[in-house]
Amino acid sequence: MNKELTCQQVSALINFYIEGKLNPRLREYINLHIEKCPACKKKIEELKKILAKYKNNNTEKIKQNTEEKLPEESIHKISAYIDNELNSSENIKIKKLTISNPIARKELENMYKFRKIIHTAYEKTKNETHFDYSKLILSNMRDTNDYSTSYFYKLAGLFVILITAIIGGFIYLYF
Numbered sequence: 001m002n003k004e005l006t007c008q009q010v011s012a013l014i015n016f017y018i019e020g021k022l023n024p025r026l027r028e029y030i031n032l033h034i035e036k037c038p039a040c041k042k043k044i045e046e047l048k049k050i051l052a053k054y055k056n057n058n059t060e061k062i063k064q065n066t067e068e069k070l071p072e073e074s075i076h077k078i079s080a081y082i083d084n085e086l087n088s089s090e091n092i093k094i095k096k097l098t099i100s101n102p103i104a105r106k107e108l109e110n111m112y113k114f115r116k117i118i119h120t121a122y123e124k125t126k127n128e129t130h131f132d133y134s135k136l137i138l139s140n141m142r143d144t145n146d147y148s149t150s151y152f153y154k155l156a157g158l159f160v161i162l163i164t165a166i167i168g169g170f171i172y173l174y175f
Contacts, residue, residue: 005033010040018047070103078104082111 005013010033016022017030034041070078074097080086081094098104 003029003032005029007033007037007040010034010037011043014040014044014047018044018051070101070107074104075107078108079111082108082115 010017010030013022013026013030017027022030034044077086077090077094078098081091086094098108
């Protein structure tokens, strides 16, 4: 490999370079290029700044989301509310909570979406099964025809034909 990389080659490898996913030899070639090329050096520095800013924003959002979670008891009550398992006073409390708290409202919306997905999946599978297997099993159990005797006669007939062919073969050979 030529030790001199072009700007186009460095641009193609820049993401791997920043993430540290290059082998040491290729990394050294990029370092040599960066020392000579201020445009590529500037591009790498700008990308590093953007990534650092993005990572900082994400960590702040994660911290905010962990601080703004509902208590587990509230989540259970919302689930019970959806399933109509609460008395009227608890229903009112959950309604007030979901109106005043956007996180609770989002949790309620997610639970309704999940419930709808499960319901449609159930309806789809229910509608796709057009055949009642229980009726088939019961009709087979009630069927009084015994097929074992007919199989016995077929097997006995094949045996007789086989013996006749063997005896016929011996008679043909000796006479």
